[in-house]
Amino acid sequence: MTHMIKGANAPVPAVPLRVAVGRQSTPGAPTVSAAALLLAPSGAVRGEADIVFHDRPAHPSGAVRHVGTGQGAGQLAEWLEVDLLRVEPDVQRVLIVGSCADGTFGQVHGLYTQLSTFDGTIVAQYAVTDATAETAFVLGELYRRDGGWRFRAVGQGYEDGLAGLAQDVGGGGVVTAASPPAPVSSASPAVPSVSGPVPLAGVGKTGSGVVAPGAPSGPGPDAYGADRVSAGPSPVSDSASYPTSPISPASAPAGLVSAYGAGTPAVGTPSEPPSWTSDFFAFEPRVYRGKGAKTVTVDLPFPPNGEPVILEARTEEYNFISVKIPGREDDVFLSDLPDHYGRTLMVPNRKGGPLTLKVRNSGAWQLTVLPLSAALPLDFGTIAGSGREVFVRTGPAAELKVRAEDPHKGWFQMHYHWGDSPSDLRRPAKRLVYEWNGRRVREKVALPSGPILVTIDKSRHQWELTLDPADASEPDRGARRVWRR
Incomplete structure (x- = not known):
C-alpha cells in the first residue's frame, strides 16, 4: 500500500479499481458526498453524463459507478468503481471529488481517499490534513501517462464549493447538481440504490462487483475483495479472461464495509482470510457475453469430482435468464434477477474437463465463471x-x-x-x-x-x-x- 503526500503520484494497475471517499464517523460532522468527474484532454467535462454521483450512479460507458455508502469500524465511506479498461480513449483524467453541503471540510475528521483492486490490494491512499473552510475537495485524480495510468494526490479545496470546481472543469450548472445524499445513520448500515442495469458492452470488470473494505493501519478502511480481475480480451469476441493484478493481496482487514451488486452495503468484522482457499480449484475468471439464445463452452480443466464453482449472471434488458448444462435435469439458472444480477453455485461434471452451457435470455447477457474462493x-x-x-x-x-x-x-x-x-x-x-x-x-x-x-x-x-x-x-x-x- 502506498500512503501518499499531497502532490505525489504513483502508477496504478490498469484494472478495475474501487475508490473510497471516507472519513471518521463523528456525531454532528457534515455529510460528505463522493463524485467522479471524467475530463477530456481539454480539462473539461463533455457533458452531464461525465459527472457520476449518487443520483447519477453510472457513466454511459460503464467505466465509472457510484456503488453506495457504508459504515463500520468507526468509518464512513462512499464508494466508486472505476474500470480503467473501459474508460473511453478521449477521457484523459478522472477526478475523485468530495463535497460538503451542510458544513466545511475543516469540520470533517480523517478525510481520505483510498484505491484498491478487486482482490483487496490497496494501491494508493491519501489523507487530507490541511482542510479548513472548503466545501468541495478534489482528493485525487487518475490520469493517463505513457500508455498506463497513474494516481495523483491532489488535495485542492474550494471554499465556493462545487460551483468553484465547475469553473475549473467547465461543468457549469452540471457539477453543482451533484447534491449530497441523505446522511447515513450511525444506528444501522445504509442501503443505497443504484438504478438501472449494469452496461454489458465492451470489456467490463469480472466478478461480483464486491467492495469490502475494513479498517487499515492508515486513516481509512482497508479493502478485502472476493473476486479477481484482470486485463485483456481472449481471442474469442464474446469471451474474455483477465490476469490477476500482479500486486500481492492485502492483509486481513479489521472491519468490513461492503457494497456490492446493486449497491448494497454490509457492516461487520471479518475473520482472517481463509487459508483453505488454496485448496480450491484455482483459475482466472472467465467472462462470456451474448444476446438471446447461445451455447458457450467453459474451457477449463475442471478436476474429476471437483468442488462447485460460482456462476455470476448479469442481464441488461430482461431479468429472466436460463442457463442449463446439457444432460442435466436441473437448470443452473432458471430465475429472475431482481437487480439484473445474481450468483449461484455451478457443479462441474463428475469426470471433470470443460463444461457446456446453454443460455437463454431475450436481450444482452454476461456470464462470469469464478472459483469458489x-x-x-x-x-x-x-x-x-x-x-x-x-x-x-x-x-x-x-x-x-x-x-x-x-x-x-x-x-x-x-x-x-x-x-x-x-x-x-x-x-x-x-x-x-x-x-x-x-x-x-x-x-x-x-x-x-x-x-x-x-x-x-x-x-x-x-x-x-x-x-x-x-x-x-x-x-x-x-x-x-x-x-x-
Whole structure:
C-alpha cells in the first residue's frame, strides 16, 4: 500500500479499481458526498453524463459507478468503481471529488481517499490534513501517462464549493447538481440504490462487483475483495479472461464495509482470510457475453469430482435468464434477477474437463465463471441484496436473521454446505430456509462454526441478512472442518 503526500503520484494497475471517499464517523460532522468527474484532454467535462454521483450512479460507458455508502469500524465511506479498461480513449483524467453541503471540510475528521483492486490490494491512499473552510475537495485524480495510468494526490479545496470546481472543469450548472445524499445513520448500515442495469458492452470488470473494505493501519478502511480481475480480451469476441493484478493481496482487514451488486452495503468484522482457499480449484475468471439464445463452452480443466464453482449472471434488458448444462435435469439458472444480477453455485461434471452451457435470455447477457474462493465473506453485522448469492463463513457458530420481501410471492431458499474436502461441497449439507410462497420471509436460523458455504438458492426477493454471535448457552452443533486435497 502506498500512503501518499499531497502532490505525489504513483502508477496504478490498469484494472478495475474501487475508490473510497471516507472519513471518521463523528456525531454532528457534515455529510460528505463522493463524485467522479471524467475530463477530456481539454480539462473539461463533455457533458452531464461525465459527472457520476449518487443520483447519477453510472457513466454511459460503464467505466465509472457510484456503488453506495457504508459504515463500520468507526468509518464512513462512499464508494466508486472505476474500470480503467473501459474508460473511453478521449477521457484523459478522472477526478475523485468530495463535497460538503451542510458544513466545511475543516469540520470533517480523517478525510481520505483510498484505491484498491478487486482482490483487496490497496494501491494508493491519501489523507487530507490541511482542510479548513472548503466545501468541495478534489482528493485525487487518475490520469493517463505513457500508455498506463497513474494516481495523483491532489488535495485542492474550494471554499465556493462545487460551483468553484465547475469553473475549473467547465461543468457549469452540471457539477453543482451533484447534491449530497441523505446522511447515513450511525444506528444501522445504509442501503443505497443504484438504478438501472449494469452496461454489458465492451470489456467490463469480472466478478461480483464486491467492495469490502475494513479498517487499515492508515486513516481509512482497508479493502478485502472476493473476486479477481484482470486485463485483456481472449481471442474469442464474446469471451474474455483477465490476469490477476500482479500486486500481492492485502492483509486481513479489521472491519468490513461492503457494497456490492446493486449497491448494497454490509457492516461487520471479518475473520482472517481463509487459508483453505488454496485448496480450491484455482483459475482466472472467465467472462462470456451474448444476446438471446447461445451455447458457450467453459474451457477449463475442471478436476474429476471437483468442488462447485460460482456462476455470476448479469442481464441488461430482461431479468429472466436460463442457463442449463446439457444432460442435466436441473437448470443452473432458471430465475429472475431482481437487480439484473445474481450468483449461484455451478457443479462441474463428475469426470471433470470443460463444461457446456446453454443460455437463454431475450436481450444482452454476461456470464462470469469464478472459483469458489470468490464467495462473499459472511461476517457479523448486516448485509443486504437481492436474488441468488453465495457466501463463505469461516468464524464460530452464529445466529443468522433472514428478512426478505417479494411482492410476487416467489420461492426463497437457503442452504449451507460443508465437508471434509472440497468435493463434499457439491451437495448442500442442510436446508436453512424454505418458503415456496414467500412474499415476506422472517426466519432466525443457527449456523455451525466454519468453514461453511451459505447459499441463497432460490430468490427474486430483496433480502437482508444479519449475523450475530451464537447464544453462549447453546452448544456449537457443527464441528469445524478443515478442507485438504
